Amino acid sequence: MIGTVREVTPNVDAGTLLSGAQFVDAFRVEIGAATVNAREACIRMVLHGPRWIGVLIRLRNILVTPFVLKTSGEGAPAPGGMIGLFPVRSETPERLIAGFDDSHLNFRIVVDVSGDAASRHVTLTTLVQTHNRFGRTYLTLIKPFHKLVARSMMGCIVEPAR
Template identity: 75%
Template sequence: MNGTVREITPNVDVETVLAGAQFIDAFRVEIGAAALDAREACTRMVLHGPRWTDALLRLRNILVKPFGLRTSGEGAPAPHGLIGLFPVLSETPERLVAGFNDYHLDFRIVADVAGPAADREVTSTTLVRTHNLLGRTYLMLIMPFHKLVVRSMMGRIVEPAR
């Protein structure tokens, strides 16, 4: 099952990561004995994702710009730097939390690396808290793509080359 991405029941402390989150899901991939930490796993997902996800992100940025929504991580607090456009909010070798708060919604991505040395796995958890009609509409519009995008991005943890 190494390399197979599967949806799992989320297992994060929602109140600590993003209190009041209305949406949460999680996906896991087994990485075997691969030696990588949470930052490397998140970097492989975000920066080495499939090219078609880059096209979706460009389209998203064009569509949301008239609404004044964030199209990059600029201006967002990033105590641990950025991975792509995502500000890293906290980090240990086993867990990285990235995301930001915006006018329409707040979101977090949590990358967890766990398991014994020969049987490691990475879990990516997404949490979203909407603030208004725009946030709820935005979340509804991206949901058909979300699971497909996350599954594809997580597949790049095992096979990062583009």
């Protein structure tokens, strides 16, 4: 059904994308015959998502500042520029990979667009590799919010302006 977001089994090569990832999940939304490439899907999710997600990200950035963690826009320049707080590491029209490496964890998001002209879908896969106790604790704390955020962001692919 067009616009319905559902959790799916991840279908990526985690070893290639983020070797040693301890957390991988994926969500998919059907977009029908809409012509959207991976960058546009990511832009719709990240830049046109619900406002409450932006509030959560700003709160996260304030809370992690004392721990010297990266916040929005920090780090080395990304080969594909930035989409919101996500540095784009590589992209094709069908797949965009974004994410960064930090002292507590590394993460990647993968946006895949696939299907035929009449029945296309977008899949968002998240991979996380933790490095230490703080990274594992951080992942445990954000996991419940991650699922809610991912589902909400995916809904914006079909309805980009809310």
